[in-house]
Every structure is written in C-alpha cells, then in structure tokens.
Amino acid sequence: MxxxxxxxxxxxxxxxxxxxxxxxxxxxxxxxxxxxxxxxxxxxxxxxxxxxxxxxxxxxxxxxxxxxxxxxxxxxxxxxxxxxxxxxxxxxxxxxxxxxxxxxxxxxxxxxxxxxxxxxxxxxxxxxxxxxxLGSVKRGYWTFLAVPLLMVALLVLLMTTVGSFSSFISNATPLIVAALLYIPALIALGGVMKYMIADLYVNNLRFGTAAFNAAISKAAFIKIAFCSLLAFLPFLIWTLWFSGAVLLSIMEYVQTGGHITHRVHYTSPYEDIFKLIAAYVSLIIGGLVAKCYIVVAERNYIFGNTTLSDNVQVHSNVKLGAYLMLLFTNTLITLFSLGLAAPVAQVRYARFMANATQVSGDISLLNVQAHGDxxxxxxxxxxxxxxxxxxxx
Known part of the structure; x- marks a missing residue:
C-alpha cells in the first residue's frame, strides 16, 4: 500500500x-x-x-x-x-x-x-x-434547449423595453441603462445555466448503485460569474486606456481629412501599432484569467459540496495562480517543441489536477453494488x- x-x-x-x-x-x-x-x-x-x-x-x-x-x-x-x-x-x-x-x-x-x-x-x-x-433526456432538453431559449427571449424583451424609450429620449441615456441592465442580466443567466448543467450532471451520477449528491446553489454560481467579471475589469480598463489615444488619433485624422491638430498628441504609426497589439494581448490575458477563475472556482465549489452515499466527501483545492502558471508553462512547452511536447503537457496537467483532489471518509465501508446497465x-x-x-x- x-x-x-x-x-x-x-x-x-x-x-x-x-x-x-x-x-x-x-x-x-x-x-x-x-x-x-x-x-x-x-x-x-x-x-x-x-x-x-x-x-x-x-x-x-x-x-x-x-x-x-x-x-x-x-x-x-x-x-x-x-x-x-x-x-x-x-x-x-x-x-x-x-x-x-x-x-x-x-x-x-x-x-x-x-x-x-x-x-x-x-x-x-x-x-x-x-x-x-441516470439523467433523463427530457430534463436534458429543458436544460440545454428550453431554458437557453427562454433566457434569450428574456434578454430580447429587456433590450426592447429599454429601446422603446429611445424614441422620445434624444441622449445616450437608453444605451447606458441598457448596458447597466443587460450585462448583469447576461452574467446572472450564465451563472444559472452553469448551475443547471452541474446539477443535471452530478446529481444523476452513480458509482454502481451509490448516488452522488451535490448540495449546490444558483447563488454561488452567479457569484462566481460576477467575480470573474471583476477579475476581467482591470484588463479591460488597461486595454481601453492603452488604445484610447490611438483611436482618438484615427478618428481625428478621418474627421480632419488627414490633418492632426494639437488636441491629440501625435504618435508614430509604429507606436500606434504597438499600443493596439498590447491592448489586444491585454484583452486576451484578461479573458484567460476570467475563464480560469471560473474553472477553478466552480471545480472547488462543486467538488467541495459533493458526497457519495453521504459517507464519502470529495475535495478540490486548485489555486488560481498555480493553475494559470500550469497553463502558461504547458503552452510554452508545446509551442517551443512544435507540438512534440504535447504529451508532457498532458501528463503535467493530469498530475496537477490529481494532486489538487482528495477524498475523505472510509471508502471501504461504502455499500456499493454493481449495476447491469x-x-x-x-x-x-x-x-x-x-x-x-x-x-x-
């Protein structure tokens, strides 16, 4: 042993x-x-x-x-x-x-x-x-088809309602209100969808005849979704700040027919290109951080609230920083080896996720019978x- x-x-x-x-x-x-x-x-x-x-x-x-x-x-x-x-x-x-x-x-x-x-x-x-x-196909249709369609209809109704005010309001207020309502609604609905998928999967999973039970809530998934947005915001602000001067220069150049005034500081084309590339890279990194946060937070939450036959508890302690570093180094290993080190990256990932997972309880006492399916x-x-x-x- x-x-x-x-x-x-x-x-x-x-x-x-x-x-x-x-x-x-x-x-x-x-x-x-x-x-x-x-x-x-x-x-x-x-x-x-x-x-x-x-x-x-x-x-x-x-x-x-x-x-x-x-x-x-x-x-x-x-x-x-x-x-x-x-x-x-x-x-x-x-x-x-x-x-x-x-x-x-x-x-x-x-x-x-x-x-x-x-x-x-x-x-x-x-x-x-x-x-x-043992999940049913009927519930699968409700989760993967009916609910997303209802959510889309709800978002369209929200946008239509806000947009109806623009006919008698000439300023940008309707657009601001729409953004303030639409973005949080979209994030919240995304969290609800993640909850429904996790609930459909884990709470219908069996080990033999023993049932897994995940005591999870919609509120936790919505919170994770909003926290991922907060993780993305600094990168978004940095992107807008970095690319703002370039976009203003381009707009003034078009509006003045190619004449640059003192209102916008002139920069060389190479500097503009560098700033746009930096802004694009910042946006990608921000999206990666937000996505990884969701993966790590949801895994830790779902595993930490899942039991098997009420006797065995599953645990996950994946750290966001370590997970990001793993993906970064695996990407470098794969790229610089021209794909030949892909198996090295796969094994590193499998070992990392295994080391971040534990099971508590006396597994030998599980009353598990094999199924015939x-x-x-x-x-x-x-x-x-x-x-x-x-x-x-």
Missing amino acids: SDNISQGNGKHAVVFHRKSGEYFLIWLVNALLTTITLSIYFAWATVRTRRYFYGNTEINGDRFDYHAEPIQILKGRIIVIGALVLLYILLLFVPLVGLAVLMVFTALLPMLIIRNWRYNAIMTSYRGVRFNY TARSAVAEEAISALDLNVGI
Whole structure:
C-alpha cells in the first residue's frame, strides 16, 4: 500500500503515478498509426490514451479503468463523419434541405449530451465497479434547449423595453441603462445555466448503485460569474486606456481629412501599432484569467459540496495562480517543441489536477453494488467530440 493513503476517515489523496516519458511513446505510436491508417486507428488511440490516464490515477490504493472497445468508437466515428459529410453536401447543393437537417441535428444535441455522459460513465470503473449516469433526456432538453431559449427571449424583451424609450429620449441615456441592465442580466443567466448543467450532471451520477449528491446553489454560481467579471475589469480598463489615444488619433485624422491638430498628441504609426497589439494581448490575458477563475472556482465549489452515499466527501483545492502558471508553462512547452511536447503537457496537467483532489471518509465501508446497465453505442460520444462541445464537470 502506497504511503499517500490515509486510513479510516482521513483524507485519501488522488495520485497520478506515471511520468511524461512513458506517455510520450504511447502518444507517438498513436500519432504515427493514426496518420498511416488515415485516422482509422484513432479509435484505438483514444482507448489507449484513456486507459493510460485512468489506469494510472489512484485513490486509496486502487486505480480506475476504462472499458470502451475501439470498434465501438470506430463505428460511432464513421456514422458521425458520414452524417457531417452528408450535411455539408446538402448545405452546398440543396441549402434549404441542408438547413432543415441542421435544425434537426441541433434539436438532437441535448439527447446526444445525455447519452455521451451515460456512455463515458458506464465505460469507467473503480475497484471493478462501473459508474453510471441516470439523467433523463427530457430534463436534458429543458436544460440545454428550453431554458437557453427562454433566457434569450428574456434578454430580447429587456433590450426592447429599454429601446422603446429611445424614441422620445434624444441622449445616450437608453444605451447606458441598457448596458447597466443587460450585462448583469447576461452574467446572472450564465451563472444559472452553469448551475443547471452541474446539477443535471452530478446529481444523476452513480458509482454502481451509490448516488452522488451535490448540495449546490444558483447563488454561488452567479457569484462566481460576477467575480470573474471583476477579475476581467482591470484588463479591460488597461486595454481601453492603452488604445484610447490611438483611436482618438484615427478618428481625428478621418474627421480632419488627414490633418492632426494639437488636441491629440501625435504618435508614430509604429507606436500606434504597438499600443493596439498590447491592448489586444491585454484583452486576451484578461479573458484567460476570467475563464480560469471560473474553472477553478466552480471545480472547488462543486467538488467541495459533493458526497457519495453521504459517507464519502470529495475535495478540490486548485489555486488560481498555480493553475494559470500550469497553463502558461504547458503552452510554452508545446509551442517551443512544435507540438512534440504535447504529451508532457498532458501528463503535467493530469498530475496537477490529481494532486489538487482528495477524498475523505472510509471508502471501504461504502455499500456499493454493481449495476447491469450497458452502453453499446459510441455515436453520441463521437458526435460530442466532433463538435468539440465541452460539457460536463
């Protein structure tokens, strides 16, 4: 038994054991065979990669496993690629039919997301017991389709109501009022959506027959959303200040027909270009910080309020600064190696997230029974992967 294990009701550290060099060989073989076989080997590469990362993640002396068969993923991939090619052809030659098919496919997305969650859960096991997901497709449609449409309608109604005052108010007051109402409303609705997705996912997740329970609230997600805006504001202000003089110079240049007056300090084109680039970079960094804050805060909150059968508590202590530094160094490693060090970045990320996760409680006392559910089709899994929809926790 490894020395990272706490006994009884103490905390059990989640540990990722392997090193970057081992995964590099797997990654290299996967890349070569996928290229040689014109992506047919991608299914086997996916399974090998997941089995490597799952199989080297340990809690309390036991490791996870991944059970999907490559042929399942290959069949699902062929169906999804065929459907996308057909959709492209229809949009190209019969636009109206293609648009109708696209709308039907969009309407199927909530069902695909639910089935994707179920497939990935059933294909994952710990101590020989498989996970499961019991969320309903009906609730998936409410969360991913009905609620977003209602939110859009609410925002449009808000903007229309404020805009109606502009017909008899000549100044910029309606625009200011609209911004003051629209932005907080948009952020709050985004927090509500994040809550609904987390609730739909975690509170329908099972380990065997044992249920996960996440005691989470809408208010916490809305607070996280507003805090991310506060994290972004300094970068936005810096961007506006840095680019303001340049924009004023351009506006005056256009208005005066190319004559610069004393009202705006003249700068060289090179300095203007530098300021605009700096402003753009500042905006990107601010967006990254805000996004990372949301990822870290939501993960720590959801994990910290999730239990399994009321006996086992999950914990997460990801630090924002450390997470940002990890992403920054991983990006540098990948860029300067021309992508060859991508497996190193993946292993570093897996180890970092494992080290920031703990489980407390006596896992050995869990009353867990295996379930008999199966998932034989990977079509939903491949569809979600092809569309790069990052849903889930």
